[in-house]
Amino acid sequence: MNIPFSPPFIDQSVIDQVVDTLHSKWITSGPKVKALETEIMNLTGSKAAVCVNSWTSGAIMMLKWFGVKEGDEVIVPAYSYCATALCVLNCGATPVMVDVLDDFTIDPKKIKKAITSKTKAILAVDIAGWPCHYDSINKLIRDPDINKLFVPESEKQAAMGRIILIADAAHSIGAIYKGVPSAQKSDIAIFSFHAVKNITTAEGGCICLNLPVIFNNKDEYNFLKIFSLNGQNRDAFAKAMGANWRYDILFKGLKINMPDICAAVGLAQIRQYPTLLLPLRKKIAMKYCRMFSMFPWFIPPALKDRNRESSYHLFPLRVKGITEAERDEIIDFLLSKGIVVNVHFIPMPMLTYFKSIGYDIEDYPNSYKQYSCEISLPIYPQLTNVEVDYIIENTIEAVQLHLEKSNLIEIAS
Numbered sequence: 210m211n212i213p214f215s216p217p218f219i220d221q222s223v224i225d226q227v228v229d230t231l232h233s234k235w236i237t238s239g240p241k242v243k244a245l246e247t248e249i250m251n252l253t254g255s256k257a258a259v260c261v262n263s264w265t266s267g268a269i270m271m272l273k274w275f276g277v278k279e280g281d282e283v284i285v286p287a288y289s290y291c292a293t294a295l296c297v298l299n300c301g302a303t304p305v306m307v308d309v310l311d312d313f314t315i316d317p318k319k320i321k322k323a324i325t326s327k328t329k330a331i332l333a334v335d336i337a338g339w340p341c342h343y344d345s346i347n348k349l350i351r352d353p354d355i356n357k358l359f360v361p362e363s364e365k366q367a368a369m370g371r372i373i374l375i376a377d378a379a380h381s382i383g384a385i386y387k388g389v390p391s392a393q394k395s396d397i398a399i400f401s402f403h404a405v406k407n408i409t410t411a412e413g414g415c416i417c418l419n420l421p422v423i424f425n426n427k428d429e430y431n432f433l434k435i436f437s438l439n440g441q442n443r444d445a446f447a448k449a450m451g452a453n454w455r456y457d458i459l460f461k462g463l464k465i466n467m468p469d470i471c472a473a474v475g476l477a478q479i480r481q482y483p484t485l486l487l488p489l490r491k492k493i494a495m496k497y498c499r500m501f502s503m504f505p506w507f508i509p510p511a512l513k514d515r516n517r518e519s520s521y522h523l524f525p526l527r528v529k530g531i532t533e534a535e536r537d538e539i540i541d542f543l544l545s546k547g548i549v550v551n552v553h554f555i556p557m558p559m560l561t562y563f564k565s566i567g568y569d570i571e572d573y574p575n576s577y578k579q580y581s582c583e584i585s586l587p588i589y590p591q592l593t594n595v596e597v598d599y600i601i602e603n604t605i606e607a608v609q610l611h612l613e614k615s616n617l618i619e620i621a622s
């Protein structure tokens with residue numbers, strides 16, 4: 210059998226949406242992007258949604274929007290995809306990495322220790338689709354003692370009056386926190402629509418605004434649309450539809466708008482997401498848990514509790530007590546059986562670039578511990594029952610074989 214890790218969901222409705230876009234003769238930002246933004250607002254209950262061409266570019270824009278610049282600090286978890294820290298570096302600011310909890314999310318106690326008078330933002334990751342501890346983080350950034358440290362240096366920072374909470378929601382579209390979509394629990398939540406994510410536009414992302422009442426989310430939406438289009442006050446679609454040809458550049462924007470031809474893919478997917486695509490992911494996660502729970506080596510991932518429910522983006526299998534090298538051997542076994550798995554993530558301080566600028570994995574022991582025993586198993590709507598059973602059988606075999614081998618070594622020594 211050959212089981213890919215995370216192929217995109219392309220059914221007839223996706224193809225029809227893309228073909229419809231081609232026939233409409235309008236392929237860049239226009240009505241499909243607008244329709245996708247509306248669907249995202251409905252799904253997440255957000256006050257505004259701005260589609261862009263990636264999570265990364267959207268995060269850079271939002272940090273710039275808030276006025277984050279050289280000399281500022283942004284707190285991020287050490288355990289994430291590199292983009293979580295690179296967006297900060299690309300604004301000239303410093304990512305201050307902190308360690309994570311056993312559920313992979315950023316540790317609020319570590320955030321508290323890391324806050325200084327230079328801290329402008331916290332970028333918290335809903336890893337694997339599991340919402341981070343929003344109540345604790347929100348309480349922290351509103352704490353009067355913490356607030357005393359905050360030095361506003363831009364108009365938006367003055368209006369906010371505190372550290373801003375930005376959610377790296379790259380994995381978590383559809384996740385729930387205390388009965389509401391988790392995107393509502395941060396000031397700004399950014400989704401990724403990269404090809405491997407729960408909803409995709411090939412490449413893309415969306416910024417959900419749930420800013421405090423002092424901000425007008427609609428005005429900020431209009432401003433961000435211009436920001437994402439070189440700071441140009443009249444977009445190509447409006448001009449094509451007969452608006453005045455003359456335009457102006459109002460400020461130094463970025464060019465990161467999402468094209469309609471990409472939005473069409475996401476539009477067809479999101480319309481089936483709550484009723485079909487997300488429930489299918491959940492069903493697979495539940496089956497994995499049910500089957501692996503029979504074994505003492507299984508560390509179940511956080512998927513659902515009293516307050517939170519995952520978007521089931523990843524199934525991070527953890528095997529009790531194994532080393533990084535042992536984990537790699539189990540992965541090799543699965544690959545030899547045609548099952549493509551992954552590791553989410555290599556902690557950023559272990560990557561060459563981050564090492565070269567001074568980060569050290571020794572400072573993030575729990576990130577290393579989680580990473581070294583983690584294997585992300587395939588989880589996506591198209592996986593058949595037969596494939597899921599095959600993955601389960603082979604995973605159990607791989608781990609059991611491995612444990613027997615290490616037991617024999619122990620007995621022999």
Ligand SMILES: *Cc1c(COP(=O)(O)O)cnc(C)c1O
Binds near residue numbers: 334377402
């Ligand atoms: C995929 C991912 C990103 C980056 O998304 P792009 O759309 O590829 O820029 C950021 N953070 C996390 C946690 C991700 O998994």
